[in-house]
Every structure is written in structure tokens, then in C-alpha cells.
Amino acid sequence: MAAQTQTVREQSVTSVEAAPSLWPGLWAIFVKEVRTELRTRELLVTTAVFALTVVFMFSFSFDPASEESRHIGPGLLWIAFLFAGTLMLEPAFLREQSNDTLAALRLAPIAPSAILLGKTLANFLFLSITEALLIPVFVVFYNVSVVSVIPGLALVCLLGTLGIVIPGTLFSAVTAHARMREMLLPLLLLPVLTPILIAATEATASLLSDPPEWPSMGLKLLAGADIIFLTAAYFLFDSLLEE
């Protein structure tokens, strides 16, 4: 199998370039994603409406003012984030298929991981915006106060959102060429995101409890999962791009 990777005989190479830098490519792809979304508004509008609908539906199913409902509120909130993220992440690489633009990105002299990380960063921004829209609605409907725990809640959302978008963007690349991809992405993604869901729900519940508790364990679990996901995605993505 050595011949497979020996595209160029290194021993006789006279012109070798340093490994391409990560940041310029990452930033260029991030800007491209944001610019496209600002123009089309496909992802943000669809996802925000879907997430709001989920929160509304849950509020009709339970008595939002009851203690029990407030207790399960954080779980419902993170399920809404999770479903919204799944919906948002599916087109991340699908968009690159119509004109084979992924091939153009792969041809460019950038680190392949710049493609993944640029898209991940953009998805993080989009999902964070959706969450910022959703949390005030959740506060009103579920009669909870978050004013005193905004920094902690922001930290949980930051780590939890990273935990959703990093594997989500990677799996979006995996499923982009597959048949039944609409079903395949949730099937692959949701089991992997179970630790994120548990840790984020526990951390949010701790913050919203009376009196609020600092969710050290939940934050540690989220941070640990994020590091594992990011490391795995960084090293796996190059080989995923290969045929």
C-alpha cells in the first residue's frame, strides 16, 4: 500500500513547500459561509422557526408554570437546540455539491482541516444566534429567571453548542454523498451527542435551580467532550475527503 501514498517520490523532490497555513483558509471559508447565509437566510430562518415551534409545542404539552415543568425545562431546551442543530448542519456540505465547489476547495493550497473548521465556526455562529433567540422565549414560557446566571448559562451554551457543531459538521461531510442522508445524519449524530445532551442539561438545571449552583462537573464534561470531538474531527477529516 506504500504506492498509494507515494504520490510524489520524496527522495528526489527538489521543490517542497511548507505545510499550508490553517488560518487564512479557515477565515476565508467562514466569511464565505456567513456571506452566503446573510444573502439566502435559509439556515437561520428555518432553524429558528423550527426551534421556536418545538418550545411552543412542549409548553402546550405541560403546564409551564408548574415546578415539574420547570424541572424538565432545561432538557426540553437542549432537545430543541439539538434538533435545531441537526436541521442546520445537514446542508453544511450538501451546498458544496451542486457545482462541485468542494473539489475547488480541495484544489486550493490550504490545509484540508481549514474547510472543516471554517464551516464549524460558521455553524457555531448560526446555532448560537438561534439559541440567543430561543432562550428569551423559553424564559417567558417556562417562567424561569436567568438574569443572575447569564454568564454561567452563556458558558454552558458555548461549550454545548461547540459539542453539537463539531461532530455535526464532520458527519455532514460524511453523509453528503449518501443516499437517505436526511435520515442518516440524525441517526449518526444523535447517539454521539448523548453525552453533550446529558452534561448540558445537568449544567443548565443546576444554574436554574433555587438557589443556583455552579455546574463544575457539567462544564468539565462538556469541555472534555469538545476537546475529544475537535481532536477526532481534525485528524479524521483529511481522510474523509479522500475517495
Next chain:
Amino acid sequence: MARGRALSSSPDIALSGDTAGPPAVAGLGIEYSAVEKRYGPIRALRPTTLEIHHGEFVALLGPNGSGKTTLLRLTAQLARPTSGSIQFRGSSGIESGSAARRRLGVVAHPTMLYDDLTAEENLQLFARLYDLPDAAAAVSARLAACGLADRRTDLVRTFSRGMRQRLTLARALLHNPGLLLFDEPTTGLDVAGCEWLAGELRHLHESGCTIIMSTHQGGEVTALATRTIALDSGRIVRDSRSSGAVG
């Protein structure tokens, strides 16, 4: 037809520049050593040993499924050979795969352009990805050269097929590549579009660029080639040289 007339009657549409002669480009040579590509049980390309010299204009001919696109994708490093190796040779010797990729331009039937970005934004994106030193000037020059300066702020989705193909070529030439790969570039182009493309290929070849173009059609574009390689069922069945119709 109106599009065709617009293409053929635009005197300023010359991506490689024909007023002062095309700028010289150091072409890349390629050596394929027993390169084979399989997709599962399918042998898309049988073991192929081939040398393409810098500055050559090679036409890859053959029916659908003959291995033309596979050979181009292997050359572009978009696929890895199942066995064998590919070497790129510049003016100063063998170049690494990543160094060669920086000097590679690809034009295929898919435009490789973003429909929801403007012409200018598309070229700006690729100028940044190729880390061009004066990206704004390079983009402006390419847009002017392809006759799309007045449509620079229009979304690509509003462009005709001919305009998209011109912008595709502008994208591929943005970083002054030494090796250009064309995969069925005339697909979907009308007669005037094919004539325009032939003119561009002629200028690029004169500039010293190595060109490999796959097609299953003959015609003016193929007549420009200095070498014709015919493929069938993943193997080379004919390799002939000609003077080409350059100049």
C-alpha cells in the same frame, strides 16, 4: 444564440490577454508510473505509464467511462491512485504534490462556483485561498479580462452558461497556473462559446502552460492539441503527436 453572439463579438474577452501577447508561464510536466485506479471491482484506469512534457497541449479522447476523468482527477490530486505514482516536474526539478497543487488550474463541467455569491466575491474567495499578494487587483484584472467587469456585483446564479464558463476559466487562471486541466469544457457551450474557448486555449498554450483536456468530441478545440491520447476501457489505445493548430 444571443449569448453566443455576445461571446463572439466581445473584443475585450481574452482571459490570457491577446493584445500584448500572453504572459510567459512555466509549465509543469507530469510523469505517471504504472498508475492504476480501482473503485471496488471496477478498474477505472489500468496501470498507465505516461510522460507529459511541460508546455504540451494534450487532448484525452475516448467514450464515456474510458478513464479520462479518472486520469484528470488523479492528476489534480482529487483522488489517490490505487497503485503507482505521479510526479510533477517544474523548471527546477521535481515538485512536491502540494507545490504542484498551487500551480494547478481545473476547469470542469461543474462550474466550481458559488451561485449565491457574486462574480467578484467568488474570485475574491479563491484569491484568498490561494493567498495572492494583491488579491483585489488580480480579481479586477481577471473580471475585466473575461468581460464580466460590468457584472461583477451580480450573483452567479443570474449568469448564462457562457458567462459562467468564462468566470470558471477566470477562477482557474487567477493564480497563473502552470498546468491546466479541462474536463469536457465544451459541454453545454454553443458554437460561439466553443470558438471563444478555443481562442483562450490557444493563448494559454502559447504562454507555455501545460494543458490536458478531456473531450469526447472532435472539432476546433481538439484540433489545437499537440498530442492526442485515446483511452478506452481504462487503457491507452493510441498516443499520437501533431503540430497542433497553434498560431
